[in-house]
Amino acid sequence: MNSVWPRILIVGAGWAGFILSQQLDDSKYDITIIAPHQTFAYTPLLASAATGLFFSRLAEEPIRRAHRRMTYYRALATAADLDQKSVTCIPSILQPGGRDIPDANHPFTVDYDILIIAPGCVNQTFNTPGATEHCFFLKTVPDAEAIKAKLLSLLEVASLPTTSPERAKELLHIAVVGGGPTGVELSAELTDLFSEMSKTYPHLAGLPSITIHDVAPEILGVFHQKLKAHALRSFRKHGVEVKTNSHIEKIEEDALYTKEDGRIPVGMVAWATGNRQCDFVESLHGLSKATRLGRILTDQRLRALKEDQSVLENVYALGDAADIFGNGLPTTAEVAVQKAEYLVNTLNRRIGQVKQLGWLGDPEAWDGQGHGGGQV
Amino acid sequence: MNSVWPRILIVGAGWAGFILSQQLDDSKYDITIIAPHQTFAYTPLLASAATGLFFSRLAEEPIRRAHRRMTYYRALATAADLDQKSVTCIPSILQPGGRDIPDANHPFTVDYDILIIAPGCVNQTFNTPGATEHCFFLKTVPDAEAIKAKLLSLLEVASLPTTSPERAKELLHIAVVGGGPTGVELSAELTDLFSEMSKTYPHLAGLPSITIHDVAPEILGVFHQKLKAHALRSFRKHGVEVKTNSHIEKIEEDALYTKEDGRIPVGMVAWATGNRQCDFVESLHGLSKATRLGRILTDQRLRALKEDQSVLENVYALGDAADIFGNGLPTTAEVAVQKAEYLVNTLNRRIGQVKQLGWLGDPEAWDGQGHGGGQV
Structure with missing residues (x-):
């Protein structure tokens, strides 16, 4: 033309x-x-x-x-x-x-x-087996929608009478891979969500948990020391576990595997490694x-x-x-x-x-x- | 318990x-x-x-x-x-x-x-072949979301340079099966949508069309004559075609078949027969x-x-x-x-x-x- x-x-x-x-x-x-x-x-x-x-x-x-x-x-x-x-x-x-x-x-x-x-x-998934198929990303609005729907689904499945408390705990364990700004922001929002959800899902009290995995020795690598300390303090207060020096080996639908801990059952893996x-x-x-x-x-x-x-x-x-x-x-x-x-x-x-x-x-x-x- | x-x-x-x-x-x-x-x-x-x-x-x-x-x-x-x-x-x-x-x-x-x-x-699909697989229904919010996403997809596909104007016309032809309140409401909303969309999709002007099919001799069967006349007048004004005594024989992904007209290419079939x-x-x-x-x-x-x-x-x-x-x-x-x-x-x-x-x-x-x- x-x-x-x-x-x-x-x-x-x-x-x-x-x-x-x-x-x-x-x-x-x-x-x-x-x-x-x-x-x-x-x-x-x-x-x-x-x-x-x-x-x-x-x-x-x-x-x-x-x-x-x-x-x-x-x-x-x-x-x-x-x-x-x-x-x-x-x-x-x-x-x-x-x-x-x-x-x-x-x-x-x-x-x-x-x-x-x-x-x-x-x-960037570093060709980690299973990451593309099973992880949730956060680059687009459809990505955000998919995470929201998955979280809701996990809360509802955990609420079913067919789900044992042990299984519910696994389903409500969210792993965030990557301790950069995206992973840290998402983890912070997740603590807010679970705190809010405790009102509508009181029967799930104490079951949700969040773990951040990072291959580096610390999260928020490039940011100021003061900011990192604040994030860590806040995560400690809200029960978010931070696993640094953690090497992800593969992802399955309901688990992630690290070199350090082997198989870790999860409800969802959010992937934000850059x-x-x-x-x-x-x-x-x-x-x-x-x-x-x-x-x-x-x-x-x-x-x-x-x-x-x-x-x-x-x-x-x-x-x-x-x-x-x-x-x-x-x-x-x-x-x-x-x-x-x-x-x-x-x-x-x-x-x-x-x-x-x-x-x-x-x-x-x-x-x-x-x-x-x-x-x- | x-x-x-x-x-x-x-x-x-x-x-x-x-x-x-x-x-x-x-x-x-x-x-x-x-x-x-x-x-x-x-x-x-x-x-x-x-x-x-x-x-x-x-x-x-x-x-x-x-x-x-x-x-x-x-x-x-x-x-x-x-x-x-x-x-x-x-x-x-x-x-x-x-x-x-x-x-x-x-x-x-x-x-x-x-x-x-x-x-x-x-x-109710009356076991019409293909209806469950290919039609869009309107009973739940996920149904409404699915229709919205499909309409958006049709408008975007019709806008691609690989889509001929003839094909765009087919893609933007929406068939509504069922002339009861749900089908009539949806058709009316669709005319509003296409009129609104003409501002953001000016290149598609004149291509969208809507047809209501009903097996009965008139639409809105149980309603007052005055209401029916108003609906028909409004549809005529907005170019909605009303096909009464129309018998749907089967639905395919991109076409519906009626006893009277044979194969009719469509972008979407909305099904609301009760x-x-x-x-x-x-x-x-x-x-x-x-x-x-x-x-x-x-x-x-x-x-x-x-x-x-x-x-x-x-x-x-x-x-x-x-x-x-x-x-x-x-x-x-x-x-x-x-x-x-x-x-x-x-x-x-x-x-x-x-x-x-x-x-x-x-x-x-x-x-x-x-x-x-x-x-x-």
């Missing part, structure tokens, strides 16, 4: 991609965004949503917006041809129960003039990538760098999938948002120049940056 | 069972309620919840309540021994995606002194039942009648599963609520007499009704 406006393709609708999709000037660009789930998730609210503090709908916002000139495809990017300027996608079909299943049989391509790569990361790059980012060749996490390296203007560190014109990368060469920043929402806002400014201003230059159908003609124009 | 209080077992948590479970005097009775889903559904709100007018959580209320002395089992009654005064149940386990799957491998029994039968009805008794009610022997629908017949005091029309002491039946002998009333929420409130009054007052009589552990001793006591 040819367009009279420069075609921006945004891959991903996390903090970076969503802000770009909503704030880029839709009267000057043809904006297309692809993401496998049709809402943007307010990630810091997911732990509360998962434990039922509020409707999970409040933790998400639809990507589609009325009266905005923008195309959204519910799809997953699988490959890009950076020379031909096109991205291959497969539909992501919502299944009963809120899960998104990629439909590899119906691929399609989207051509772009400007590509913005912001698919975020996926869950990120790895998604297959799409891994599939991108010819780009410079960071050693740690394989993040796409960009220059200070968020332009993707080729393997020889030269700029790949009209390809930007940000969010957890990218990092600035020589100026590394953590994989946080704050960084993603600031970069997205910078890029919105750049691109919305750049198009002013396009008009000045008169766009000729050749993307390079309106790319002030590529020609040393007076760009920000 | 022996109890010092009379044990009331309520089967079902619809309008009748829920009110009883919440309003019976929990300081005087041991109350147990069993129902396969842990919330009560405000049934008239389900059509709106299904089309996303509001959070479906607003259309339901938890059966469990803090600080109420009551036992709830998430289970399905499968059989009753009316002589031994016990009900056999199987757990109803919440699955990922909100569906409840009965677990026949772990049955248990609940003994009672007073049994209240109010399980409602299940969907009720049949649940397996539990069908399994109850020795009770008097109505010819139509097989409802348990009761006397004016809602006491179940034996086959010889004599009263079965301490067994009450109400809601859609029951009807008063010689004084039939429709299967509506209004009737269920009024009967539930009458029974709450009766039973809460009766227990006063129990105290007067001094209860001896034999339910008959405190049953004023059975002994001609000065009962309401």
